[in-house]
Amino acid sequence: MTEKKKILVVQPIHHAGIELLKNNNKFEYEILNDANLENIKEKIKTCDGLSLRTAKLPGEVISFGKKLKIISRHGVGYDNIDLDYCKKNNITIAITATANAVAVAEHVFFMMLSLCKRKNMFDETVREGNFKNKNSLPSTFELWEKNILIVGFGRIGKSLIKRCLGFEMNVYIYDPFVSEDMIKSYGGTKVEILEDSIKNMDIVSLHMPLNENTKNLINLSILKKMKKNSIIINAARGGIINEKDLDIALKKNFIFGAGLDVYSVEPPENNNPLLKNDKTILSPHTAALTDECRKRMGVETIQNLIDFFEHKLEKFKQVEL
Secondary structure: OOOOEEEEEEOOOOHHHHHHHHOOOOEEEEEEOOOOHHHHHHHHHHOOEEEEOOOOEOHHHHOOOOOOOEEEEOOOOOOOEOHHHHHHOOOEEEOOOOOOHHHHHHHHHHHHHHHHOOHHHHHHHHHOOOHHHHHHOOOOOOOOOOEEEEEOOOHHHHHHHHHHHHOOOEEEEEOOOOOHHHHHHOOOEEOOOHHHHHHHOOEEEEOOOOOOOOOOOEOHHHHHHOOOOOEEEEOOOOOOEOHHHHHHHHHOOOOOEEEEOOOOOOOOOOOOHHHHOOOEEEOOOOOOOOHHHHHHHHHHHHHHHHHHHOOOOOHHHEOOO
16 A cells, blocks of 8 residues: 655645645654744654645755655745755755636736725725815826836736726836737737836736845836836835835825735734835735635645655646755
8 A cells, every 4th residue: 555645734725725634544654833943843854745824944954854756835926945955955945836826816906906996095084084175185197008027927927917907007028038919919018128118107016936036126216217206016025125125215205106915024023114215005914814815825825745746746836946
């Protein structure tokens, strides 16, 4: 009888994902609720595969997993995993490539509309009994015919463009790895140089991984080139925007507003100036955490592990190391 593969589920996931393991007699599993490094070190020793949410997984910890063949990320980012160690030791990293696009795209729209329509200010005006002062409130903006630049055209970018076109926006795409024909087929216009194209945009939405090329990609120099009434949104990875530079740009009215779901340090430190900047709308890295998406991510995270051991894991779900 073939020995069962052991899966370590680091941090709880949706029960629909766990059911896949429960109902498959080729696997056994253990859920690790407390994901401190010492606990992971101990439990990783006997596992063949591992699912991971937000916990850090440095090489020094992965090295205890002598049988480990695959890490399946509950999400699309993988900056919490030591990629160099995995590459050197032939450990596959999988992501939930199809699960979160709709949820994140909708969250970007929530942020765009909240900023353009001054949601916080309007809500506060009514609650504080200042209804009659509505004519003295600042202007709001429409999304109709506004220029949006989607930076990164993966599944989330492709989901976002559909919603933008539904609002009759003009959509531009910056992604050196996607062809002009592909972008045209989705109704967008490809731009080649980020710094040049950003000058004409009303909204910029970021959708790329964090790496040495994208860290601090959006800095004061870039922000100064944007329109004064423009908005920038980051629902990708913290660190792509230099947060101190963003705070300066907002305070000096270089740009109109910003929506952030991710931060360079999570949770953001108390002295992060953006926490007190009223030109921002902030959320706690929850863009993908709708009820529907939690279920999809839980299922895809575990299905990726099962598919790997059954030699069926699709290439686009694997991180290129």
